[in-house]
Amino acid sequence: MFVQLWMRREVITVSPAETIANACTLMDTHRIRRIPVIDQEKKLLGIISKEDLKKALPSAVDASLTETARALARQVRVDTFMTRAPITLAPSDTLEKAAAIMRRHKIGGIPVIEENILVGIITESDIFDAFLEVLGAGNKDTRIELSVSHDHTSIYKVFEVLATYDTRINNIAICNNHSPKTKTIMLRIESKQAQEIVDELWDIGCKISSIIHED
Known part of the structure; x- marks a missing residue:
């Protein structure tokens, strides 16, 4: 910006x-x-x-x-x-x-x-x-925070999961955590299948640290 x-x-x-x-x-x-x-x-x-x-x-x-x-x-x-x-x-x-x-x-x-x-x-x-705009503060959606490895394919795998569902991505932010091994991804999405998305993210090796549904 x-x-x-x-x-x-x-x-x-x-x-x-x-x-x-x-x-x-x-x-x-x-x-x-x-x-x-x-x-x-x-x-x-x-x-x-x-x-x-x-x-x-x-x-x-x-x-x-x-x-x-x-x-x-x-x-x-x-x-x-x-x-x-x-x-x-x-x-x-x-x-x-x-x-x-x-x-x-x-x-x-x-x-x-x-x-x-x-x-x-x-x-x-x-x-x-x-x-606040970048992070989508105040949006009525689902906020998912997860950790993935620094492997260059990890983020692609997250998007592959999102692409298999009827999902609107409102915001995404990535933080390297000052760590050589993991990075944190913050997603804000609109989907009626949010729980299924979370379950599949776990299945591909993501570590979900928080899920917040903001109505």
Whole structure:
């Protein structure tokens, strides 16, 4: 899956001349933790996050401080503390790449650009949504989790079993388990013959770890 399918295209942004106080108000109003900074042509100049502000100017985010301190936040410009040349992605990048970058750099969102023009933003919440979609969370079907050997024919045998029944495969995910011997397959299927399928999977050597019927 690609970033362009899951990114948010309607992005809350600020100009570099915006004040820190107003940027914080936008974050609170829209319940977001970061805002891209763009110019009039929508070119990405940087990004400002609440974590940046907490470290650099606590008065901007701490309501318990004095009015004098908060007044400072109403005077300081966003470009004073924004991260310049932030990490970015292209719409054609994969979600795996986005997730790996977020994990490596410990960030929760990445601007998406084309020719340095901001076209969206992808966040950890969007990654979670995609993950749930891949796993079929919320589907009314049968979830079967099983282990097979790493032998290259094992997955083919599973599909051969499924092909012999009137079965609709909604989702499939494969995990290598960090093991040289086995891998885990998660299937979500719709079939009136789910029990027969499970029995035959046992017969071909699969180890069924769970069967959940979600209505």
